[in-house]
Amino acid sequence: MKLIIVTLLLSLTLLQSHSATSPLSILQSYPHLSLSVTDYGATASGHQYDTVPIQSTIDACSSAFHLRRRPCHVTFPPGKYLTATLHLKSGVVLDISKNATILGGTRLEDYPEKQEKWYVVVAEDAAEVGITGGGVIDGQSLKFVRRFDERKNVMVSWNKTGACLGDECRPRLVGFIGCRNVKVWDVSFNQPAYWCVLTSDRKHITLYCSLHIVRCQNTSIHDVSIYGDFNTPNNDGIDIEDSNNTLITRCTIDTGDDAICPKTYTGPIYNLTATNCWIKTKSSAIKFGSASWYAFKGLVFDNITIVESHRGLALQIRDGGNVSDITFSNINITTRYYDPSWWGRAEPIYITTCPRDDTSKSGSISNLRFINITATSENGVFLSGSKGGVLNNLKFLNVNLTYKRWTNYTDGLVDYRPGCQGLVNHSMAGFIMEHIDGLDVENVNMRWAEEKTGKWNNPLEFRPSTVNNISLMNSILRLHRCLKFAKPLGSENTSLDVLVITLILDTKMMLMASVSEALWLVHTVNADAIFANEAVVSERARPTISDRHHK
Ligand SMILES: *[C@@H]1O[C@H](CO)[C@@H](O)[C@H](O)[C@H]1NC(C)=O
Ligand SMILES: *[C@@H]1O[C@H](CO)[C@@H](O)[C@H](O)[C@H]1NC(C)=O
Ligand SMILES: *[C@@H]1O[C@H](CO)[C@@H](O)[C@H](O)[C@H]1NC(C)=O
Ligand SMILES: *[C@@H]1O[C@H](CO)[C@@H](O)[C@H](O)[C@H]1NC(C)=O
Ligand SMILES: *[C@@H]1O[C@H](CO)[C@@H](O)[C@H](O)[C@H]1NC(C)=O
Ligand SMILES: *[C@@H]1O[C@H](CO)[C@@H](O)[C@H](O)[C@H]1NC(C)=O
Numbered sequence: 001m002k003l004i005i006v007t008l009l010l011s012l013t014l015l016q017s018h019s020a021t022s023p024l025s026i027l028q029s030y031p032h033l034s035l036s037v038t039d040y041g042a043t044a045s046g047h048q049y050d051t052v053p054i055q056s057t058i059d060a061c062s063s064a065f066h067l068r069r070r071p072c073h074v075t076f077p078p079g080k081y082l083t084a085t086l087h088l089k090s091g092v093v094l095d096i097s098k099n100a101t102i103l104g105g106t107r108l109e110d111y112p113e114k115q116e117k118w119y120v121v122v123a124e125d126a127a128e129v130g131i132t133g134g135g136v137i138d139g140q141s142l143k144f145v146r147r148f149d150e151r152k153n154v155m156v157s158w159n160k161t162g163a164c165l166g167d168e169c170r171p172r173l174v175g176f177i178g179c180r181n182v183k184v185w186d187v188s189f190n191q192p193a194y195w196c197v198l199t200s201d202r203k204h205i206t207l208y209c210s211l212h213i214v215r216c217q218n219t220s221i222h223d224v225s226i227y228g229d230f231n232t233p234n235n236d237g238i239d240i241e242d243s244n245n246t247l248i249t250r251c252t253i254d255t256g257d258d259a260i261c262p263k264t265y266t267g268p269i270y271n272l273t274a275t276n277c278w279i280k281t282k283s284s285a286i287k288f289g290s291a292s293w294y295a296f297k298g299l300v301f302d303n304i305t306i307v308e309s310h311r312g313l314a315l316q317i318r319d320g321g322n323v324s325d326i327t328f329s330n331i332n333i334t335t336r337y338y339d340p341s342w343w344g345r346a347e348p349i350y351i352t353t354c355p356r357d358d359t360s361k362s363g364s365i366s367n368l369r370f371i372n373i374t375a376t377s378e379n380g381v382f383l384s385g386s387k388g389g390v391l392n393n394l395k396f397l398n399v400n401l402t403y404k405r406w407t408n409y410t411d412g413l414v415d416y417r418p419g420c421q422g423l424v425n426h427s428m429a430g431f432i433m434e435h436i437d438g439l440d441v442e443n444v445n446m447r448w449a450e451e452k453t454g455k456w457n458n459p460l461e462f463r464p465s466t467v468n469n470i471s472l473m474n475s476i477l478r479l480h481r482c483l484k485f486a487k488p489l490g491s492e493n494t495s496l497d498v499l500v501i502t503l504i505l506d507t508k509m510m511l512m513a514s515v516s517e518a519l520w521l522v523h524t525v526n527a528d529a530i531f532a533n534e535a536v537v538s539e540r541a542r543p544t545i546s547d548r549h550h551k
């Protein structure tokens, strides 16, 4: 055995490593060794299984890493490599060259017995591991479709042991579990068969993803593309779970389910940064949760383009984990309606915390910043705390929101799923707010692009709840055509108007402000009331508010 390893080492090529941007220790610091899978007998035929030769190459590479303390690349020359589950080991980088594709097997026997290990490529408790090379890992998800349906495909189920539910029994693509210093760069992930399921029993939670980072430290993901099927349920882009210090940059994600999705099951998430990404999804582009048993802290999302998605920036906190110190900046969003069987109601921004069920707690959400955001959407912003989980200290700065309808899907639903109140019939508004303490709105410009806003006449709506410390500064919240109370706003640079409202509301309030010219507060018990003229509104509103406050 020793002899074989020595012979192998002699045939290793020494290559100069070319990347030096991330802090990952060994992967960057030393020139790497490399071994080709074809030298170990891989056929690259695309139909004959290459599992054994590839795994042998990985094992040899990892041995070389341990002997030489240099990272080792397993190279895949152009061709298609059909394989069952591959186990990535410490010190090994899969180097899939351009025109090379790893194809995930589509038979149940291609995957380990335990359903939670059904990945095409998986690294467990490994360090200094990665994937690169310009090639593709393909999960062949279309082969798992039982019936194609534009609304939502019906998928096969490998429910043999009863460990998973219905069509949620499918393999996922790539997983790093309990790893340190992970680097994934310059690679595409296509057609993941599956991502994720949350079973109702907390003890048997299983999670599946196209790129799944679980309990890892120091992960860098850059120049990565993910193309999932748009109609296939449960195929996420990148799921980051219970992991610290993760950097994602220059990614393109086009998929059916959530694109970048931090979750907490067994521990917190600290320091996740995602920048320079382009996203399209039938679910949420950025989604926190819904698995949220532990904290989310220090997450930054910057320079991101979100197109034609069902939801833009979403916090779906349901299990008592607390969220704090989160920044979203320089983000362009378009959100639209899709079939309501997919979570999402075209909200550009959706912040919710409520207990999933009777046994759950609601986490708090504090110190969120939204800066330089532009959105065009079919629905408004939804900011919903709950009795046990008030939203604290939210800031919106330089935000332009344009509202219009362009699909034929029905509107007028507020979406609390999963759990909580489910789908609730409710008219739309620019912002719907409940259970908030501290909302700072500065340079926020809302406009309605069309007349079809019969159900949509409230710029700001406070739902019956506690709402405190709302500040509106230099913002323009205006309606076109639908209600004619707003004066045309000629000069943008008129004097700054500031309003601080401190209210305890026990009934629905409506407030309209066009601050660069004037400010009107309108109090109405009936949200659908129509306003008279500006002067009347302005005169009537202020005393009403203070009366209420002193009750
Ligand atoms: C993560 O990276 C930092 C910075 O390079 C390093 O100090 C730390 O030791 C790394 N953590 C682990 C677990 O390797
Ligand atoms: C990849 O395939 C294309 C088209 O077949 C070819 O032009 C190109 O040279 C190949 N690239 C590599 C790196 O093999
Ligand atoms: C999964 O399999 C178990 C046991 O074989 C069975 O009881 C259960 O109904 C199946 N569930 C689904 C959703 O297929
Ligand atoms: C992440 O950091 C937190 C806080 O230091 C720690 O409790 C947790 O164990 C860390 N997670 C991992 C996977 O190292
Ligand atoms: C998160 O980043 C901050 C600032 O860089 C650092 O002080 C802290 O140790 C990091 N947290 C974890 C858990 O690594
Ligand atoms: C923002 O991201 C795009 C790629 O999506 C990139 O081309 C551009 O340079 C980035 N801008 C900044 C300021 O980093």
Ligand SMILES: *[C@@H]1O[C@H](CO)[C@@H](O)[C@H](O)[C@H]1NC(C)=O
Pocket: 303, 304, 305, 330, 331, 332, 374
């Ligand atoms: C958003 O759109 C504006 C105006 O079209 C553009 O200047 C900016 O670069 C875009 N930002 C992103 C992140 O795409």
Ligand SMILES: *[C@@H]1O[C@H](CO)[C@@H](O)[C@H](O)[C@H]1NC(C)=O
Pocket: 293, 294, 295, 320, 321, 322, 363, 364
């Ligand atoms: C969330 O914060 C509350 C209040 O500080 C605390 O009681 C609770 O334990 C925290 N939850 C978690 C999961 O850390």
Ligand SMILES: *[C@@H]1O[C@H](CO)[C@@H](O)[C@H](O)[C@H]1NC(C)=O
Pocket: 372, 373, 374, 398, 399, 400, 445
């Ligand atoms: C919002 O619109 C105003 C005027 O239309 C423009 O000056 C500003 O740059 C826009 N801000 C963002 C973040 O798009």
Ligand SMILES: *[C@@H]1O[C@H](CO)[C@@H](O)[C@H](O)[C@H]1NC(C)=O
Pocket: 329, 330, 371, 372, 398
């Ligand atoms: C917001 O946009 C302005 C103008 O483009 C820029 O100067 C500022 O740095 C941006 N803020 C953030 C937090 O990126």
Ligand SMILES: *[C@@H]1O[C@H](CO)[C@@H](O)[C@H](O)[C@H]1NC(C)=O
Pocket: 406, 407, 408
């Ligand atoms: C909406 O319905 C109208 C009339 O039925 C149809 O002409 C139009 O193409 C539909 N629009 C979309 C976006 O599906």
Ligand SMILES: *[C@@H]1O[C@H](CO)[C@@H](O)[C@H](O)[C@H]1NC(C)=O
Pocket: 424, 425
């Ligand atoms: C919501 O409205 C629809 C259509 O008007 C109605 O069929 C449904 O029963 C309502 N649901 C609830 C929960 O009120």
